[in-house]
Amino acid sequence: MFKKIVLGFAFLVTIASCKKQISSSEGQTKVLTKNGEIKSISGTRQISGVYPHLTTYAHGRENGVYGYGNECGIGALAEWNDKLYMINYAAHQPKGSEHKLYIIDENLNMEVFEGSIGGTPTARMVHQESNQLLIGPYVIDSTGQIRVVPYSKMEGRLNAYARHLKDPENWVYMYDMEGMLYELNVNDLSVNKLYQDPLPGWHGKGGYTSQGRLVISNNGEHASEGRVTHDTQDWDNNDFQWEESWKVDKENIFGHDKLGILAEFDGKNFKVVERKQYTDITTKNGIYAIPNDDSPLWAIGWDAKSVRLKVLDAGKWYTYLLPKATYNNDPPHGWFTEWPRIRSIGNDKMMMDMHGMFFDFPKTFSASNTSGIRPIGSHLRYIPDFINWNGQLILATDETSIQGNPLAGQPQSNLWFGSYSQLSEWGPSSAYGAIWLKEDVQKNKPSDPFLISGFDNRMIHFRNYGNTSVELIIEIDIKGNNAWEELKVLTIPADGYVADIFDEGLDGEWIRLKSDIDAQLTASIHLTDDDLNDGVEGRSLFRDLVDIDDDSEVNHAKLYSNKTNFNLSIFNGAIVEGKFEPGNEWEFSKFDFKFQPGIQDTTAREALVLETIGKQVSFDNKKEESEENSNSSLPVWSEDAASIIINAKEYKLRLPKGKSDYKSILPAGTARFRREVESERELANVGGTFYELPLFKVGQEPRYKMMRPVSTHNKQITDFNTWNGLLVLSGVKKGALKSEHVYTNEDNSASIWLGGIDDLWKYGKPVGEGGPWKDSKVIAGEMSDLYLMTGYDKKTLELQADKKTKVTLYVHVNHYLDEAIPYKTFELQPNKKITYEFPDGFSAHWAQLKSDEDCKITSWFIYE
Incomplete structure (x- = not known):
């Protein structure tokens, strides 16, 4: 546990132009200022794991006059010299800003580095040979001396340091958000720009060296700004201009869902691994990158269907799919995904945070041993980095911003201090994804594996768009050792739908699917939590x-x-x-x-x-x-x-009433x-x-x-x-x-x-009741408004009409499929109520209903 000390008390009053320490007997804060700006601060007040005195701002001055004020996320955390170092970042400032480097000691006294140059940095790496921490534009030695790489020498939004392929004792790579690739000399801080913009995609994110290559990523598409969505079907290659600076082949670069990139660099040539949106890249060694690292390398990204986990093992790439807890991160521009990580959290444990879900992530994860990924729980906090320090788990946050937000005056972010066990007490382990989304599937070709381990309820919605029935084989990898065995075979009728809920006691790590014929199919997966918060x-x-x-x-x-x-x-x-x-x-x-x-x-x-x-x-x-x-x-x-x-x-949408x-x-x-x-x-x-x-x-x-x-x-x-x-x-x-x-x-x-x-x-868990109709006059064949189903636990539907009619319940099972799928038809007798309890584990996003007859009808969903 961290040590607490009794501090003097302070209240910041009018700030003079000289150094001043201000104290009061009624607060819990001590502040040191210079020229109107906070230089150090300490305190003891803690609320729900947050120490208010550790809040960071875009400027740090009481008068609020500043020039770079749209955003203030805490982009990187690192332990060095027994202290916690952190940097915050502006929204788009490749030439620097008023954001800072902060140094926190074990007693939670925070010092602001006076030589801070701000910008939009999130990179951090320990260079082993020189025993220095590189964090953003700062190079810190083992005694705590800080040197600064000015943006005049290395302009950019500095996002990833990586070990050098040719001279790793003296140089490191720096990859920035605009796509520039630099090399930095860790001794004299000289800089060479190697490439201005070598790859398609935009919004550079991750970079790491393993197995004799540098792997880098970006998670957006500049041309898609405000226009393209994941489910766009009519991409026109003429909308996109080939950049002469790109160092890869033109073939298969543009097309539907080709957003972002994962790529390799061997010191001379670039190679596209995948045109998908990717963020963090790392190995089990994390920021403590080691020489000649041959351990499996992991890259996390996503597409419309799912979270994607790419693994480079012994020089070969493998793909694994995981569900999404939230869709906050999804837009193709990539702005809202800063910066999911895989990182050590102490006690020989690693954790992954992606699309609003914490996962246990085993450091042993490889192509031959894929066991051990487990959901911990979901969250609302926007988390650019996390670390285990001083006996606690610490989460960085990108909190209050003012980009289009008139309800806040200045951006600010803080840290959360707590324990690993608390994470499972937040949001549910419920998440959603797909293996196929209305796509052409080849006969007998196995799909990519999809994670099912650790979730209480597991169901798949299958949809066959063809005029021939399909036999679908579901295979399972029970131990995560690539020993696939047949779990079940389902028949999906022509132009039909089947919902399949797995047995609750089913044990296994991954599933994959195979079709007995070429077909167009959807396989949308809902994984939900049985143990929702009771309040x-x-x-x-x-x-x-x-x-x-x-x-x-x-x-x-x-x-x-x-x-x-x-x-x-x-x-x-x-x-x-x-x-x-x-x-x-x-x-x-x-x-x-x-x-x-x-x-x-x-x-x-x-x-x-x-x-x-x-x-x-x-x-x-x-x-x-x-x-x-x-x-x-x-x-x-x-x-x-x-x-x-x-x-x-x-x-128009409808939600349950309280x-x-x-x-x-x-x-x-x-x-x-x-x-x-x-x-x-x-x-x-x-x-x-x-x-x-x-x-x-x-x-x-x-x-x-x-x-x-x-x-x-x-x-x-x-x-x-x-x-x-x-x-x-x-x-x-x-x-x-x-x-x-x-x-x-x-x-x-x-x-x-x-x-x-x-x-x-x-x-406590969300509950409520209501429906699209209550004593409503319904026109035959007309669909009701959409009614929310996502995230609710025990679900019951009550139906009653004033005349004989058939009512069909439709469900929406994926946010990137704009289609209502008929789930079940009910035959109603005049003024006779029908009650239908949904099976345990059933999940869908939205429900709609349609009556065969004009009538007066009530459809009442009860979520308990």
């Missing part, structure tokens, strides 16, 4: 947030992370006649966690404005009028007798509907449930069809925000006592709840 811990954690059916007095508030200082603005108020009426105004101070009357930051009033984005939707519940928006006159969300309704730009009628307690526009809470990631709070909303681009309407429920709280939460590394919730009971999580002013007229973003899972 017991949350009842204590959130007890001071007012329940929706509680008539206690509530301190409602709108929240804003300030721009011109480090504080949190709080617009206290009340719900009066269906509107939020602001009352007293406060700033909650970063350094002593106290309420100060009056808001000094004039930009904070954005929290009260119904700010629209790109003529799309507001953050409260208004929609900008637009001729192209068929639903422009509707609020973003509404509620009828059947369900919560999401009125997106081009479609335990009470929310529109009567918190009418539309009174409580915050959606908000960015992690950089480039949004949450929605509607009907008593939090939902994760993936984005395609910041500032655009979320991809609501890819949403997943997080937890059902049934609270009067008026606003939610991330600030100082913490999740902030308003809606606290007036008179609540101060605690680790609840902070109030002196007369209890203002209060907030503070915790961690992944505390939200502790409310």
Whole structure:
């Protein structure tokens, strides 16, 4: 365990131009400043694993005057000289910025390196021969002396260091986000640019040397910015220009789903391994790269179907598929995937974080031994790096950004400190993927292996698009030793569908599929958790947030992370006649966690404005009028007798209702509907449930069809925000006592709840009920609205109509297939209710229904 010390107390007041140490008897922070900028800071306050004094900013000055303020992720962590080194990064600054190098000691005293040059760096590697840590543009020796490689010598967004192929004792490779490949001399810090842009794709990410070659990756496609999606079917090669700087053959470079790259470099020539989106590349040695490393090399990436794990073993590449817990990372531009890692976490364990899921990752993983990958759990936090240090697991975060986010004034990010065991207490081990997506499959050709180990419920949705039935052979690798054996054979009828749920006790690492004929097939896999959070811990954690059916007095508030200082603005108020009426105004101070009357930051009033984005939707519940928006006159969300309704730009969705009628307690526009809470990631709070909303681009309407429920709280939460590394919730009971999580002013007229973003899972699993129809007049043959199924546990459907009819239930099983698949047909007798319990382990993303007859009908889904 790390050691705690008793520190002096401080509160930052007006900062003079000379060095000054400021202290107070009421806080828990000690700050050293110079010329208005924080140079060192220490503290003891800890909330849900977060130490607020360790928050990093884009500038670090109290007055908020800065030039590089869109983003502030913590891009790299490294242990060196018994200290923790970390760097934060700007959104796009290849020539440097005001971001910093930070040095943290075992007592969590943090020093800011005065020679910091910022930029967008995430690279880290220990150079064994010279015994130096390379982290971003900084080279640090064994005594802690820091040298800086100026951006005038090595311009770029520095993302990956790797051992040199020809002179590794004196040189290393540096690969940057724009695709430039440098070599850096670790002795005199001289730099040679080897290549300007040698490979297709964009948004360079990983680089590592193993088995006599340098392997590098990028995870985006510049030409696809804001236009191409994974499921685009009509790619035109003429849309893409061949760059003369590219050092690979033109053949098969462009085409459907050819996004990003994984490539090899032998010191002279480049070779394309795969045109897919890839991020981290490493071996079991990680940042402690060793000479002549011949161990298996791992690269993680993705496509529309699944997470991809490529393994280079004895010079040959192998492919393995894993599911996705979230679709936040998916857009083809690659911006939202910074930086998934495979890394040691101490105690001889390694962990992989990819697409919102933690996995145990065995250091023994190779082509001949593929056992041991297990899901740990999912998360909401945006995690660019993680490390085991000083006896704890530490997660870096890319938290509050202001790229298209009017509800925060300045970007800021912090660390999370905890234990490996806590990760499994966050989100469920539920994830989704596919082996085939409406694609042509060759007869008797085995698919790539897909992970099934460690998941409680495992099911596959099969769809045959041909006019001939298909015999599908499911094979299993029980021990991860490539000993494949037949598990079962399924017949998929012509133009038919089969859902197959595996036995719960089935033991095995991977499955793969084979078809007995050439066919066009889909095999979409849903892997879900049986042990969802029961909310017991949350009842204590959130007890001071007012329940929706509680008539206690509530301190409602709108929240804003300030721009011109480090504080949190709080617009206290009340719900009066269906509107939020602001009352007293406060700033909650970063350094002593106290309420100060009056808001000094004039930009904070954005929290009260119904700010629209790109003529799309507001953050409260208004929609900008637009001729192209068929639903422009509707609020973003509404509620009828059947369900919560999401009125997106081009479609309408329905969600389960909570335990009470929310529109009567918190009418539309009174409580915050959606908000960015992690950089480039949004949450929605509607009907008593939090939902994760993936984005395609910041500032655009979320991809609501890819949403997943997080937890059902049934609270009067008026606003939610991330600030100082913490999740902030308003809606606290007036008179609540101060605690680790609840902070109030002196007369209890203002209060907030503070915790961690992944505390939200502790409310308990999502539950609710409702449907697309309730006593609704239905037209024969007309499909209902889509109704959410993703992420819910025990599922039951009740159907009742006023006349005899057949009702068909359709399911949507993959986000990249825009098709409703008929799952089951029910024959209804007049006014006779039918109850259908879905099988244990059944999972789909959305449901729709269709009646054969005009009738009045109720379709009621109950999620318990």
